[in-house]
Amino acid sequence: MIKILLLALALNTSANTIKDLEKEFLQKGDTLSYYIADENGKVISSNENQNLIPASIFKIFSAYYILDKLGTNFHFSTSISYRGDIENGTLKGDLILNTSGDPYLLTPQIFDLIESVAQEGIKKVDGNLVVVNNFVNIERIGTVGLDDQPYNQSISGFNLNFNRFKSIGRSTQKSIFPKHDGFQTISSQKSLGPGVGFKNQNKNNQDIEKWQYTNTKDYFVEVPIRNSLAFNAYYFKKQLEQRGISTSGIKITNKEQSETKRLNTIKSPSSLDLVKLAMEYSNNLFIETLTLKATNKENLADAAKKMIKDLKIKTKGKIENSSGLTTETRITPKEIVNFIQENANQKFGSHYFINLLSITGHSGSLHRKYLNDDGFEKFRYKTGSIDYVYNICGQSFEKTKRTFCIMINNLQKRKLVDGKNTNRTERLREEAKGWRRAKERFSELLLLQM
Incomplete structure (x- = not known):
């Protein structure tokens, strides 16, 4: 009891x-x-x-x-190859980047891919940088939250640096952004809305990633990319140029490329x-x-x-x-x-x-x-x-x-x-x-x- x-x-x-x-x-x-x-x-x-x-x-x-x-033990892979002949440092053909959706691809791995091109003796590409998207191409993961929330990025075959771009600066300083032909920022003196620091301006699936922004008190901000496939392709082209390798342009396709010579392959964790x-x-x-x-x-x-x-x-x-x-x-x-x-x-x-x-x-x-x-x-x-x-x-x-x-x-x-x-x-x-x-x-x- x-x-x-x-x-x-x-x-x-x-x-x-x-x-x-x-x-x-x-x-x-x-x-x-x-x-x-x-x-x-x-x-x-x-x-x-x-x-x-x-x-x-x-x-x-x-x-x-x-x-x-x-x-x-499944791994995503990203590879670089070329099609054509190399004559006196000029590739008479295309440079081909094959993607598969690696979500943990970072700039150091991009440098590895580009270095393999340089080591092949290529300084100029007469053809295009061909980016093969062997995956989906999705603008955003969900509809939750404001437009500039870093956890709500796009997804494609070419995911790079978690599909975010970095803004560095203070309200009293000029902000610093990535610089390449696939990215444009527009400074706004007016508020973009309560709590909004960045507002996406992409329309009609355009290739150029465009964002309007207001100066922020934060020194370091990460913003989601809405068209990761195009944005990262232009980023890759810019890194090629900084390594001294010029190309005629960018071609994005989902078609497999034949008759290529592979230079390097990066595998994900x-x-x-x-x-x-x-x-x-x-x-x-x-x-x-x-x-x-x-x-x-x-x-x-x-x-x-x-x-x-x-x-x-x-x-x-x-x-x-x-x-x-x-x-x-x-x-x-x-x-x-x-x-x-x-x-x-x-x-x-x-x-x-x-x-x-x-x-x-x-x-x-x-x-x-x-x-x-x-x-x-x-x-x-x-x-x-x-x-x-x-x-x-x-x-x-x-x-x-x-x-x-x-x-x-x-x-x-x-x-x-x-x-x-x-x-x-x-x-x-x-x-x-x-x-x-x-x-x-x-x-x-x-x-x-x-």
């Missing part, structure tokens, strides 16, 4: 504590849904069948699917390494390019739909992409917990899937927040957040292993942020920073109640 009374008191205290946390950290309009299941089948849950916006939690499904379909990076840094470009390869689809929505169908995941709403950069898709925390429980110990190469997630005390948003002394290195988790959306899902490895998913959305404020850009929505975006901090703290304290 005494044991039963003590248990009842303990459960009641836990319930009261959770209610106290909700009262302290949740606001009007916040929807909380969580599902926590231990290895013995015991479940603690609240509103677990509520479908909410997953944001980057969606990458848990994508990461698993990519490794299941592509394996751990493995699919396993790219997935590790994507999970650690929540990289949308890595996830989307890999899912496109895994599904062999031509657009992000079809690739994501095939992934969801193959994995037999239950979702609500519109499926737009595989990285979670959308407010249209909905899912329940119970569905996520069931997936993690089922696949946590799936082995990919030498790695168990669950260990691809962030670890408390080492990485992710909890790298400096151990929950408590016992929580250090005991949690594997993935977070997903955009303005007024915060989720954390994973497993804890304490005395009893638990799989958890906590989702908090304020759908009313999220809808306002997605609407017309006004001073009000800019204030909401600023307030969202504090909102997220409160939800992070709530989730950490809730995990302690497990």
Whole structure:
């Protein structure tokens, strides 16, 4: 009888504590849904069948699917070759760049490709720089956020430097941008809109990347490229010229080129390494390019739909992409917990899937927040957040292993942020920073109640 009374008191205290946390950290309009299941089948849950916006939690499904379909040792490749004869340093023909969608191609690798041309003795190309796009050509990953958000870039066969350009400068100084024939910037003395530093001016799929901007107080800003295929082709041509190799022009095609001599090939990190990076840094470009390869689809929505169908995941709403950069898709925390429980110990190469997630005390948003002394290195988790959306899902490895998913959305404020850009929505975006901090703290304290 005494044991039963003590248990009842303990459960009641836990319930009261959770209610106290909700009262302290949740606001009007916040929807909380969580599902926590231990290895013995015991479940603690609240509103677990509520479908909410997953944001980057969606990458848990994508990461698993990519490794299941592509394996751990798939590599993208980018190669340089030529067609024709070389006479006294002049190539009587075309220089050919074959692309495949490598999302981790960086300027040092471009220098490697160009150096192989120089070492062949080529100083002038009578023909064109032919860029072969053996992949998709998509303007943006999602429709969420302002136009200049760096995580929402384009995707093509020629992805370079994460498909972002860099702006360096202060409001009192002239800004510095990349300089080549495929890029144009227009300084504006007027505001481009609340919170807007850069506004895209590309129209009718033009080859030249054009952005209007206002001077910013930030010294270093990254802006997404909308036509990565053309922008990066012009960038490559400019780097050739700086190495002393001139070309007649640029030709972009999706047709394979025959009768060529290959000079150099750059391979990306493995699919396993790219997935590790994507999970650690929540990289949308890595996830989307890999899912496109895994599904062999031509657009992000079809690739994501095939992934969801193959994995037999239950979702609500519109499926737009595989990285979670959308407010249209909905899912329940119970569905996520069931997936993690089922696949946590799936082995990919030498790695168990669950260990691809962030670890408390080492990485992710909890790298400096151990929950408590016992929580250090005991949690594997993935977070997903955009303005007024915060989720954390994973497993804890304490005395009893638990799989958890906590989702908090304020759908009313999220809808306002997605609407017309006004001073009000800019204030909401600023307030969202504090909102997220409160939800992070709530989730950490809730995990302690497990």
